[in-house]
Amino acid sequence: MAKSMGMNLASGLQGMLKDGHNSYEGVDEAIMRNINAAKELAAIVRTSLGPNGMNKLVVNHLDKTIVTSDGATIVQELEVMHPAAKMVVLASQMQEQEAGDGTSLVVTLTGELLKLAADLLREGLHTAEILEGYRAAYMKTQEILPSLVCHTVADVRDPKQLAFAIKTVIGSKQYGFEDALSPFVAEACLAVMPPAPAKAMLAVENVRVCKLLGGSTADSHVVRGMVVQRDSQGLVKRAENAKVAVFACGLEMSSTETKGTVLIRTGEELMSYNKGEEKVVEDAMKSIADAGTKVIVAGGTVSDMCMHFIEKYEMMVIKVLSKWELRRICNAVHATALVRMGAPTPDEMGDCALVEVREVGLRKVTVFSQDDDDSRIATIVLRASTQSLLNDLERAVDDSVACVRGLCRDPRFVPGGGATEMELAHQIFKHGESQTGLDQYAIKKFAEALEVVPRILSETSGQDAEKVLATLRTAHANGEAKMGVDVDDDSVADKSGEGVVDLMSTKESALRLAVDAAVTVLRVDQIIMSKQAGGPKPRAPKGDDE
The missing domain is CATH 1.10.560.10 (GroEL-like equatorial domain)
Known part of the structure; x- marks a missing residue:
């Protein structure tokens, strides 16, 4: 049997495995x-x-x-x-x-x-x-x-005790910056923790980091909410106590799956065809504005026609192409992402205390900031002179946030x-x-x-x-x-x-x-x-x- 299979019993491992092993x-x-x-x-x-x-x-x-x-x-x-x-x-x-x-x-x-x-x-x-x-x-x-x-952290919600606990983590990565960064990390972690009667716990993904080149580390700060590294699309740059509508799709007329041909014979037919399309877009934008929306977050392209009517009804629009960032914005403003271009219901809209475009260094960013104490997202805006230093500071912040998550479970420390x-x-x-x-x-x-x-x-x-x-x-x-x-x-x-x-x-x-x-x-x-x-x-x- 072995002979018929072409296997030499005397060859051992060499005969059992394929050539080249x-x-x-x-x-x-x-x-x-x-x-x-x-x-x-x-x-x-x-x-x-x-x-x-x-x-x-x-x-x-x-x-x-x-x-x-x-x-x-x-x-x-x-x-x-x-x-x-x-x-x-x-x-x-x-x-x-x-x-x-x-x-x-x-x-x-x-x-x-x-x-x-x-x-x-x-x-x-x-x-x-x-x-x-x-x-x-x-x-x-x-x-x-x-x-x-x-050492044991007696009160996890005390910012001084929290900053003391995470100084070593930051210092082991970026020695010399621990005194400057630890209060910011403590503030951001406390902003996303549940209120005092509940058990102290932390979801690390709720503490975001926004890296902006320029300035010094002392210029870093914390924003209760979300920071998007993008300017708004239109002329409106600020909205207070705003209702926010989030769309997971782009704001444009949807095309059909089948190809179609429209035969236009006269100029009047061309005008009426364009007016019909404009009427559909205007009705959609008007319905969004009538729902009380001041800020629109679009997950795709915003067409020129939609932009025209958004400006007409004085709404602010921000284009966010990352689906993960779009999801975090929904979490920050308590909104639901829509997959249709139309008026959102009151339950689907979010609220934000202030949405504004700020110029930090040479870059324009859009800030979604909240005033309430139960904000689900906090962002640490890091500033530094080089990109490599910014990346290392981000890693140090991530490690220190993970340390806060760990001390919520076990607050004991060793030398x-x-x-x-x-x-x-x-x-x-x-x-x-x-x-x-x-x-x-x-x-x-x-x-x-x-x-x-x-x-x-x-x-x-x-x-x-x-x-x-x-x-x-x-x-x-x-x-x-x-x-x-x-x-x-x-x-x-x-x-x-x-x-x-x-x-x-x-x-x-x-x-x-x-x-x-x-x-x-x-x-x-x-x-x-x-x-x-x-x-x-x-x-x-x-x-x-x-």
């Missing part, structure tokens, strides 16, 4: 290859960790240049192909979805865990013993973390500046020394891996990393659990009182995902890659060969 197995070929791939990815991201983290200049496949120190953006734009490194990328993406911050920590810690696991493998430990030690150390971190809580990682390393190392099995070596390596955070913080701030780590080890051995790296004074200090704190749920999520990614990579003992689909590569042009 690749297979790697064993410690050196499979495990070490995966570890090296993850280490290379971590080496790229690790220098971007912390307030003095370095920027990466990435040119993506669309030839777009991105300059950022945000770990999630870096790993997303790199287009990683190695399957083991992809696992680390997926872990960082999951951290971005769950916590919104700590992506660089996930990648860096995963790379360090795998790097130290490679040392244990070379010393003769089996993979199962390393995995057992890593799991035991991780479980110990879950026991220790609640005891390290140094920042590497103090939490250093205390975890100290206690886990002591735990490892009390063990008797071979997994004690993996537990100690787990503790050593946690020290990568204060090491990187000291390196990126220009300090002697070995000296700083030695000082921190001594301080934590003496019970000073809040001592971390002081990036300003070239020393170690308790910075938690100054607002350098990290959300505990973010730290828990980062540790869990980093350990999961490292364990998943270590459990792979064989790599099998099928032949790549597709035919032969196209030949190069003749001019290239000459």
Whole structure:
């Protein structure tokens, strides 16, 4: 039977799989290859960790240049192909979805865990013993973390406490802008939270960011409502206490699906034909105006004839081509998007306290601002001198908004500046020394891996990393659990009182995902890659060969 199928039983894997496949197995070929791939990815991201983290200049496949120190953006734009490194990328993406911050920590810690696991493998430990030690150390971190809580937000709706809590998140991305931006983020988050009797919660998509080039970061401000980066179409530029009608379609005469021919013999017939079309459009615009509409938001093209009658009835019209932006405007003004050109019902119309066109810098924007306290949308208008800085500020704002969402669920914070990682390393190392099995070596390596955070913080701030780590080890051995790296004074200090704190749920999520990614990579003992689909590569042009 095997002979009839053309399979050579003696050829093993080569005879089972299609020609052109690749297979790697064993410690050196499979495990070490995966570890090296993850280490290379971590080496790229690790220098971007912390307030003095370095920027990466990435040119993506669309030839777009991105300059950022945000770990999630870096790993997303790199287009990683190695399957083991992809696992680390997926872990960082999951951290971005769950916590919104700590992506660089996930990648860096995963790379360090795998790097130290490679040392244990070379010393003769089996993979199962390393995995057992890593799991035991991780479980110990879950026991220790609640005891390290140094700050709790008592009232989530207090703007000062909220601004204090998110300063570290902004400072870790854009150091120096945390004092300027944190009040704006706190104000925007409080504007979209439900009123006080209800439980404090936040939908991050309700806090929008509008980036306007020019000015300084101090010129940033918050708008209760929506900001559209587009001028109005007509001459009306302002409307107060306006009824808003939102149309998901364009304002123009709809054409039929079948082609038709109109035979016009005289000038009177031509005039009557045009007047008939004008009458239909005028009746539609008049009915919209009679319903009390002052502002029209169109999701498509506004024809010249419609524009003429909109001006006649003194209505303001804004064209918004993005369906997502149109949906957010409906959310901001409490309106329903219509798919027909006609008068909206009172339930379908929205209300807005003020709709006006403002000139910010050299750009005209339309602002939908609300005065009521239950506005569903708030927009942070960011100003900066360069587009790259604007993009990085937006990422910092997104992370801080995600932090507010997290503290609504769990308002506990742990010391920042590497103090939490250093205390975890100290206690886990002591735990490892009390063990008797071979997994004690993996537990100690787990503790050593946690020290990568204060090491990187000291390196990126220009300090002697070995000296700083030695000082921190001594301080934590003496019970000073809040001592971390002081990036300003070239020393170690308790910075938690100054607002350098990290959300505990973010730290828990980062540790869990980093350990999961490292364990998943270590459990792979064989790599099998099928032949790549597709035919032969196209030949190069003749001019290239000459």
